[in-house]
Amino acid sequence: MSRKIIIDTDPGQDDAVAILLALASPEELDVLGIVAVAGNIGLKQNAINARKVVELSGRTDVPVYAGCSRPMRRTLVTAEHVHGDTGMNGPVLPDPTIPLQEQHGVDFIIATIMNNPPKTITLATLGPLTNIGMALVKEPAIAERIQEIVLMGGAYFEVGNITPAAEFNIYVDPEAADLVMKCGAKITIQPLDVTHMIQATPARLNAIKALGNKSGAAVHAMLTFSEQFDLKKYGWEGAPLHDPTVIAYLLKPELFEGRVCNVSIETASELTVGMTVADYWHVTDKPRNALYLRSGNAEGFYALLTERLSRLP
Ligand code: BDR
Ligand code: CA
Numbered sequence: 093m094s095r096k097i098i099i100d101t102d103p104g105q106d107d108a109v110a111i112l113l114a115l116a117s118p119e120e121l122d123v124l125g126i127v128a129v130a131g132n133i134g135l136k137q138n139a140i141n142a143r144k145v146v147e148l149s150g151r152t153d154v155p156v157y158a159g160c161s162r163p164m165r166r167t168l169v170t171a172e173h174v175h176g177d178t179g180m181n182g183p184v185l186p187d188p189t190i191p192l193q194e195q196h197g198v199d200f201i202i203a204t205i206m207n208n209p210p211k212t213i214t215l216a217t218l219g220p221l222t223n224i225g226m227a228l229v230k231e232p233a234i235a236e237r238i239q240e241i242v243l244m245g246g247a248y249f250e251v252g253n254i255t256p257a258a259e260f261n262i263y264v265d266p267e268a269a270d271l272v273m274k275c276g277a278k279i280t281i282q283p284l285d286v287t288h289m290i291q292a293t294p295a296r297l298n299a300i301k302a303l304g305n306k307s308g309a310a311v312h313a314m315l316t317f318s319e320q321f322d323l324k325k326y327g328w329e330g331a332p333l334h335d336p337t338v339i340a341y342l343l344k345p346e347l348f349e350g351r352v353c354n355v356s357i358e359t360a361s362e363l364t365v366g367m368t369v370a371d372y373w374h375v376t377d378k379p380r381n382a383l384y385l386r387s388g389n390a391e392g393f394y395a396l397l398t399e400r401l402s403r404l405p
Pocket of ligand 2: 101102103104106107131132218219335
């Protein structure tokens with residue numbers, strides 16, 4: 093039986109690849125809906141980008157919702173410097189024709205969790221955690237009904253990518269991330285410590301382009317755009333690939349390794365706000381609230397991604 097998931101996202105080239113990976117895997121993943129959140133770019137554009145990706149995949153049966161347009165307490169920080177002025181620069185994709193759902197994304201998340209049997213809905217989050225934080229505030233009863241939250245966010249051993257201490261998704265809405273970490277649901281974290289190992293080298297990108305389909309060409313064009321910033325920054329052979337690791341974990345958890353420990357979010361310090369403090373060595377008695385992944389098998393990941401993309405138009 094396939095696992096029911098909601099994808100919460102701010103696409104974002106790497107979000108787009110994650111969405112494609114999920115939509116190419118219907119035997120394992122039943123994507124009930126995609127919810128946009130403000131992050132890499134503003135909410136309106138993210139909701140457009142999400143619909144473009146859905147149409148690219150041919151899975152126009154999957155509804156797209158818009159969630160929150162700004163973080164819970166802070167001013168929105170965006171990342172055009174990485175993703176371009178559309179948030180998803182690279183390929184030329186047609187304007188979407190599928191409608192944006194009228195229901196607010198936060199209400200869709202709550203209703204889906206409350207109207208399905210307990211522990212049957214997984215949240216796969218690829219952006220700031222605002223929508224999930226707001227859903228927890230509006231209907232706290234969702235917490236114990238969530239099957240799992242698998243999120244891309246945070247960093248500990250690799251430290252920050254938007255500040256020296258903080259990863260972008262957590263930094264944008266640390267109050268929401270703090271609520272999520274404390275909510276009691278099962279949480280799995282894909283931090284930069286993993287995604288920095290999953291490098292999109294030229295050989296791996298060329299293999300995706302060589303698939304010869306529209307989706308492979310679009311992924312190649314997207315990642316060729318977004319890698320520019322990271323290649324310059326890190327000087328590596330390939331840029332990190334972040335959000336698709338969330339979907340890869342749902343498909344093949346054996347590709348990743350980590351441990352259950354306490355993960356807390358810094359919300360007060362000006363210097364380190366948005367930092368994910370992982371008690372990886374269990375030096376405190378704080379509750380072990382998350383599976384903190386620390387490494388991933390890049391060869392296995394790209395084999396999976398490339399094979400799944402080959403199934404799409
Ligand atoms: C995260 O930040 C965003 O820019 C990416 O889409 C990813 O979700 C990586 O820090
Ligand atoms: Ca993202």
